[in-house]
Amino acid sequence: MPTTDDLPKPGKLFTLGLITQQAARTHPDSLFYLDRAFDLAPGLGLRPTYAQAAELVEDTAARLYAAGVRPGDTVAVFKSHNADILFLACAIGRVGAVPAMLAPFLEWPTVVTMMSRLRPDHFLTDPDILARAGDHLDALREHAPSVLLTHGEAAGLPSLATTAPGEAPPYPDIPEDAPALITHTSGTTGVPKLVAAARRGTQLPINTQARMAKLLRYRETFAMCISFVHARTYAALATALQLGIGIAPLADADPDSVREVLSECRPGCVEAHPNMYLHWEELAGLPDGPFERVRIFMSTFDAIHPRSIRTLLGASKRRSPLFIQTYGQTETGPVTMRIYTRRGIEKADGRCVGFVFPGMTKARIRPRPQDEGTRNGYIQAKSSGVALTYVGQQELYDERYDDDWWNLQDIGHKTRWGCVHLMDREFDQTDGLESLLAAEDLLIEALPELTEAVFVRIGDTVRPVVSTRRDLPLDHAAWRAAVADLPAVPAPVHVAWEHMPHTATWKVKRNVLAAGLTDGSIPVLDGVLS
Numbered sequence: 001m002p003t004t005d006d007l008p009k010p011g012k013l014f015t016l017g018l019i020t021q022q023a024a025r026t027h028p029d030s031l032f033y034l035d036r037a038f039d040l041a042p043g044l045g046l047r048p049t050y051a052q053a054a055e056l057v058e059d060t061a062a063r064l065y066a067a068g069v070r071p072g073d074t075v076a077v078f079k080s081h082n083a084d085i086l087f088l089a090c091a092i093g094r095v096g097a098v099p100a101m102l103a104p105f106l107e108w109p110t111v112v113t114m115m116s117r118l119r120p121d122h123f124l125t126d127p128d129i130l131a132r133a134g135d136h137l138d139a140l141r142e143h144a145p146s147v148l149l150t151h152g153e154a155a156g157l158p159s160l161a162t163t164a165p166g167e168a169p170p171y172p173d174i175p176e177d178a179p180a181l182i183t184h185t186s187g188t189t190g191v192p193k194l195v196a197a198a199r200r201g202t203q204l205p206i207n208t209q210a211r212m213a214k215l216l217r218y219r220e221t222f223a224m225c226i227s228f229v230h231a232r233t234y235a236a237l238a239t240a241l242q243l244g245i246g247i248a249p250l251a252d253a254d255p256d257s258v259r260e261v262l263s264e265c266r267p268g269c270v271e272a273h274p275n276m277y278l279h280w281e282e283l284a285g286l287p288d289g290p291f292e293r294v295r296i297f298m299s300t301f302d303a304i305h306p307r308s309i310r311t312l313l314g315a316s317k318r319r320s321p322l323f324i325q326t327y328g329q330t331e332t333g334p335v336t337m338r339i340y341t342r343r344g345i346e347k348a349d350g351r352c353v354g355f356v357f358p359g360m361t362k363a364r365i366r367p368r369p370q371d372e373g374t375r376n377g378y379i380q381a382k383s384s385g386v387a388l389t390y391v392g393q394q395e396l397y398d399e400r401y402d403d404d405w406w407n408l409q410d411i412g413h414k415t416r417w418g419c420v421h422l423m424d425r426e427f428d429q430t431d432g433l434e435s436l437l438a439a440e441d442l443l444i445e446a447l448p449e450l451t452e453a454v455f456v457r458i459g460d461t462v463r464p465v466v467s468t469r470r471d472l473p474l475d476h477a478a479w480r481a482a483v484a485d486l487p488a489v490p491a492p493v494h495v496a497w498e499h500m501p502h503t504a505t506w507k508v509k510r511n512v513l514a515a516g517l518t519d520g521s522i523p524v525l526d527g528v529l530s
Helices: 015-027 048-066 082-094 108-120 136-141 203-216 231-243 256-267 274-283 308-315 396-402 436-446 476-482 509-521
Strands: 075-077 098-101 120-124 147-149 181-184 194-199 222-225 247-249 269-272 295-297 323-327 333-340 354-358 361-367 377-383 405-414 422-423 450-458 459-470
Touching: 015 048, 015 082, 015 231, 048 082, 048 247, 075 082, 082 098, 082 181, 082 231, 108 194, 136 147, 136 354, 181 231, 194 436, 203 333, 222 231, 222 256, 231 247, 231 333, 247 256, 256 274, 256 476, 269 274, 269 509, 274 295, 274 308, 295 308, 295 354, 308 323, 308 436, 323 354, 333 361, 333 377, 354 361, 361 405, 422 436, 436 450, 450 509
Parallel strands: 075 098, 075 120, 098 181, 120 147, 222 247, 222 269, 269 295, 295 323
Antiparallel strands: 181 194, 323 333, 333 354, 354 422, 361 377, 377 405, 405 422, 450 459
């Protein structure tokens, strides 16, 4: 790790390849709290320091450089789920290359299609991922001339573990409008789109969170259980590193595992996906529970159910805990924000996603013919965080980006006070229910045992599909009471959570779920309900 004065000082813009080194220079002994040792460096154990993480980034960057990765290259990463994905991306950025991060849960045919659009200079993977590649590795090679292993040995491929690190690569100098990070959309409706973000675009969420941390004088441990390949995660990591605080990047969302780590590090701030919080509600009532010292809960990505907000705020023993919900997309970064306190949470509207960031983002509603007579329309956003392009799909990008306004393809409205309400995704709307999301909120609120409730089209019928906490039987009498005021709702289909197809950000893939229930590939608990 560089310790000399030639290490560039932090500038006004986020530099992925330098954030660990710059943080280690001022906070070398601050800790990471891991639930799984790094695959890249298992010897670091479960409590590596900032200094050790920075050394890992430098060492990995040197190995990448020795393996032929050069500034300006595009490097795809398809690695097993672990927090070291974050530092592998940092190492690629340290070389001056552009990391393209792929969720570990993607299927190989999907990855090959995505790579046909990306055409990366290098493709990084590992033995566990390769074990399910089958013939798709040969198809991949048509689009990626260099395939490297991040660790271990498999298929006779070169491995960074056995690549001798040579000289350190030059410090990166990436123009502010050049691609600095490529991530992808959730893929709930098909093959995920590859989203290229400029260096200046990645700065918006960092500025937002840094300002909030300063305002709240935040100095406690930060725990996050969010997708390691999502752009949001790198903004969260960069902000926490700037503060020099303890960081717990959790790989396992299982409540028992979460309880173990959080009970040790006692975070003051926790960030997770909305659906994860539904599963974690069971931790709220535990004596000496893991959320007792939490001052701030955060949920990015999607709207969250009011039940989770109320339960988590109730689990904190802090005087005035906050729940901060932000709404946006991979393509935009954060667009709106809503802050909840214990006061007034009973009146919370699950469809409300808050207000724009003054001076940073704007939102408007573009009417659609089918919404005539209502307040609803497309939610559109304007922000410096809007991505540069969909890699390999420029025409699709151009369809959604019109006169500096990005179409989120969500349907909603704004109140007279400017608050944005999200009613549905365009692709999820159906006749009979004004808002599927609102109906799902109603069910989640009425039935505490539910950890998921979605409406999907199975044949000619839109049916509710549910999962319950630890797959306990569904209370059908309570269900009938909950849906009594809704238009005729068919009997629910009860699916174990492990069989519920979801994205890396825990969104349910409704089309995959519907197909699996139709062809029988997704099993149903308690028999088929009719």
